Amino acid sequence: MSIIIENEYEGEINIPYEKIAHEVIEAAIDYVDCPYECEVNLMLTDNETIHAINKEQREIDRPTDVLSFPMAEYEEPADFSKIEEDPMAFDPESGEFLLGDIVISMDKVWEQAENYGHSREREYAFLIAHSMLHLFGYDHMEEEERKDMEKRQEEILTKTKYTRDERGLV
Template sequence: MTINIEYEAEKKLDLPYEDIITRVVEDSLDYEDCPYEAEVNVLITDNEDIRQINNEYRNIDNPTDVLSFPMIEYERPSDFEFLEESGDDCFHPDTGELLLGDIVISIDKVEEQAEKYGHSQTRELAFLVAHSMLHLCGYDHMEEEERKIMERKQEEILSRGGYVR
């Protein structure tokens, strides 16, 4: 498993963010029964930088808490069976790891939302990573039923890791 974490925000979090991210990525893939070793890239930035990325890729000129950039178009969420048949495009040519995609997190939003929702920054960071990992596995929340499925899965992943409110 390769988890590349870049911390580009000037503000530093006083928590073991690398350990939290790594554990939630691994827990998410275990929960979704991913049969492959995977590569995930995580960028931690601030509200200004995530606003620019949000504007560039989604035409929304506001900061957001997390952005997900999946590398795979799934036929069904977490349906990993079709990947080997689809060719080697989704596997790293050197490591053979499944290239899941990129996650961008605003450290400012981690702080703001932890305070707003009355839980720790650790729990908020874990939540954002779990949420994004489900997107990288093909889940979405545009429709009510999809939202319910994602919320249930997020809570189960977080509970397994002890990241409760």
């Protein structure tokens, strides 16, 4: 598995962000029982940069906490049955399944952790779990999808112990 972390954030990151990313990404891949070795790209940035990406890619003119850019299309979330039919789904050199890209605003991590009353580690882990589910085709546009995705996020966070009552305490 390849987890490529690009830290473009100019502020101080005083959490073990690489360790958390690896734990949560691996847990999410295991959670959906992905049969492939995977590659995930994670970029850490600030509100200004994520605002520009959000405006360019989604035509939404404001910063957001996390953006997900899945490389694969699924008939159903986490349905890997047709992935091998897409020749662009795998890195030709490593053979790894190219899951996609995650962009996180660390400014939002700090802000939301304070607003929600939990640790920065928990907020960062939550955003990664949320984004990983998007990379596997889950969404939250409808109420039932939202409930399902929330349940799955919490299960991943419980597995990694990034909950409000364990490593998530302030």
